[in-house]
Amino acid sequence: MSNEIVTATNPIEIEILTINDRYNEYVMTGLRTIWGVSLERIEKEFGKFYLDYLNTEAKRFLEDDLLIIENNILRATKKGKFLCDGIASDLFLVNLD
DSSP states (O other): OOOOOOOOOOOOOOOOOOHHHHHHHHHHHHHHSTTOEEHHHHHHHHOHHHHHHHHHHHHHHHHTTSEEEETTEEEEOHHHHTTHHHHHHHHOOOOOO
């Protein structure tokens, strides 16, 4: 048997997310949690364009009782919880470049 110590080094990987990626991540994770998506935070961190986009895209889910806005927080309803991943993907802002 050898007395050698083998060490492995893992390279550090850094992922830089675009503003669209950060918005999409926040919407996806927010809808999956009891805390929901803060419309105030959307406007503060991402800007009015993102807030307007989210409000426009969420309208049909609000009308279908899949999402609700309470205290400026967008959340999935009980009915919408089972569909929140699909709803979130429909609320994503996709870069069409």
